[in-house]
Amino acid sequence: MKYILVTGGVISGIGKGVIASSIGTILKHCGLHVTSIKIDPYINIDAGTFSPFEHGEVFVLDDGGEVDLDLGNYERFLDVTLHRDNNITTGKIYQQVIECERKGDYLGKTVQVVPHITDAIQDWVENVAKIPVTEDATEPDVCIIELGGTIGDIEGMPFVEAFRQFQFRVSHDSFCCVHVSLVPQPKSTGESKTKPTQASVKELRGSGLSPDLIVCRSEMPIVEEVKQKISNFCHVKPDQVICIHDCTSTFRVPLMMEEQGVIEFFSERLKLAIGTPRPKRFMWKWRDLADRHDNVRKVVEIALVGKYTQLEDAYASVTKSLQHAALCINRRLILSYIDATSLEEATKVDNPVKYHQAWQILCRSGGVIVPGGFGKRGMEGKIAAITWCRTTNKPYLGICLGLQAAVIEFTRNIMNWKEANTTEIDPSTAYPVVIDMPEHNPGQLGGTMRLGKRKTIFHGDSTLKKLYGNVESVDERHRHRYEVNPEFVEQIEKAGLQFVGRDETGNRMEIIELPNHPYFVATQYHPEYISRPLKPSPPYLGLVLAAAGKLQTYLNNTMSSNTTSEDGENSDEELAGILRRNMSNMSLSGASAPATPLQFNVKSPQS
Incomplete structure (x- = not known):
């Protein structure tokens, strides 16, 4: 060693x-x-x-x-x-x-x-x-x-x-x-x-x-x-x-x-068994990825509505996952951070300039993500952003608290349960659609949440299932203490919001989707934790594809690898092929290149 x-x-x-x-x-x-x-x-x-x-x-x-x-x-x-x-x-x-x-x-x-x-x-x-x-x-x-x-x-x-x-x-x-x-x-x-x-x-x-x-x-x-x-x-x-x-x-x-x-240096200093000479295309995947990051021209705008936006490291994995997905479809990510409290009506009164600037950023974005978090602050702003995404057909991805907020928004505005809430914020709410998990909270905070890799089983057909490759189940990492109240699930589904992913017991709701929407998806798990540069997380890939107007092309699988648009960029059909090749067991840590390397038609910026 x-x-x-x-x-x-x-x-x-x-x-x-x-x-x-x-x-x-x-x-x-x-x-x-x-x-x-x-x-x-x-x-x-x-x-x-x-x-x-x-x-x-x-x-x-x-x-x-x-x-x-x-x-x-x-x-x-x-x-x-x-x-x-x-x-x-x-x-x-x-x-x-x-x-x-x-x-x-x-x-x-x-x-x-x-x-x-x-x-x-x-x-x-x-x-x-x-x-x-x-x-x-x-x-x-x-x-x-x-x-x-x-x-x-x-x-x-x-x-x-x-x-x-x-x-x-x-x-x-x-x-x-x-x-x-x-x-x-x-x-x-x-x-x-x-x-x-x-x-x-x-x-x-x-x-x-x-x-x-x-x-x-x-x-x-x-x-x-x-x-x-x-x-x-x-x-x-x-x-x-x-x-x-x-x-x-x-x-x-x-x-x-x-x-x-x-x-x-390391070979000599540590007497490592490193073969020489190195392959002609040594680290070719890294070079390709770095070049694409520097040369890609088209952009995709995503707005992140969160509670900890003053420190970008608070959402490090979320940011990386969005970057992985954007690069995969030859897009440069423009990520705007919006403090959720800036979207609330109280800010409109106290600081109208801040309020209107936040909504302007939200409205111009191609897609919106509400990541995980805890506590009351900013919750109403997140719900307001979700309402806007639902009613304007703007692509939306919710993670953990983002799923819980989407369920609260739906039950309040579609089912008319105006008092619907999470017991984390209002323990005495008449409609506790999100509740605590007492078996994971024995009186202390450290290490008492539902943590680590757990299985999610798909129920029925869904957009996210297709993005995962039509598998029956996925293993993803969790970090949460609150979840959707199973007592209300049947009524919520009758109203139109579908729980397309559940745990192995069927009692824990893992994925929600809104039918007849370009992309309205939320997960209780955190898919960003296992995203990789050449294998982006499917929920994040779906958001970026939808924000770029390419999701349906990818899902329809109408690919033609020889078709290129007039401006030299990848056509919609070629894009589908690139995505599928990118996500087929590619690893940045490989020592040698495959016989047929990935082909990306990316132009350098004009001087």
Whole structure:
């Protein structure tokens, strides 16, 4: 087993997760099996109780683990299935050590950070690194470990000390450290400042770890003289300093790293069994995807109506899923975030300009999505947006709370149950069409929701069933505590709203659709968690297709691969063929290209 530790310096949020994912992507294209571990030094047991404003999105895994959003990056880039133990927190480590102390496992010794906490960290990493993360159950060859925060943070010190020891626990050829550091470029001078990187590397060395590779994050490319300066002052060779500057998309990052020789570096440093020479079309799927992202001309506009719109990371997986779907049909996504409260009548009185601007954005969009969330704030604004989509035939996708809000809107305005509500907001409502799940809420919040991968069985014919490929059931990830009240289901269906997907018991409503509407779909599960760049989530693909006016073409399957429109763009028929080829078992992590590569007729923007 080989271990690559990724640390950060100067500031947090400079892209350690993308760098770590990109390293894994490159090594996986070289034929290696890769897994990832994310370390978060906070004391929380997991990310489940975080406010999205605090730490961004809570990502959910197949086994129900509520983890840091970086694990979403790992799964999307590496096309693997991770587990709750792939996310280590200070809370988990201390909880484990305290439980061992209570059981007497330490034989009466004084329990200390060194060696008990540091040993627990090392044992955890070694054990988790061996867990298979692919369908073939192959044990990984390389484990990439991202240490959250920045070097020097007091809460991260036990982890740094653990890895100082760990480098001697495994052989020199089995462990290396990648340090990601900011190289600021002040606009006043235009110079690349290396002093922050020098300071962070000095701090890292003072903790007993020496960087083998320094990744410089900057706004613009850095010149060779700057690399040479960092090399001199940080005691690494010049070819061990690489630059990742701001680029058009994260799809470019693995390509930039590969071009700067990281494969040769890791192959030599870790004695990896990487075959040479590499295939002629090495990483061709990534290049194709990055090129399409940069060159696509036509756009599709989607409005996201949510509660946490001040922080885009709060909807990271939703955004990525929409991007995957848009790229799949050769469209550039224009995503507008609308604070749900801005659509409410109270805002019309208090701030009419904000109110009218929000409705203007909503009205001009090609489609609307209401993602998951909790609490009362903004609920009436979401319902107002859903009413507008239903009555104007605007494509709509609801996720989790978006499904619940759609059921409330329908029962209020079609069935005339004006007091219909969720018991989360109004426990005494006369029409509790959305209710709590008491068996998943035993008096505490953390880890008590319906979490992880569950089966949804389709009932009857539906648009979403067709988008999934006419399968009888799907397995998707859940994260919710409230659901549609089964006592009202029969009356709601008689009024016209169809529950086309249910759980295995038939009592939990998973999917709703409104007949005779271009696209009015909502799911109780979160399909964004398993969306992939070349295999977009079907519900999101349906929304984007409908917003682009292409859904019916795709569903009708009237494809003709040789037909191209006069302007050189893909015709509707060719689009259907592209979509089907894109979604037929394609994986970004493959090491070789198929005999017949995908063909995309995309023109570069005119100069």
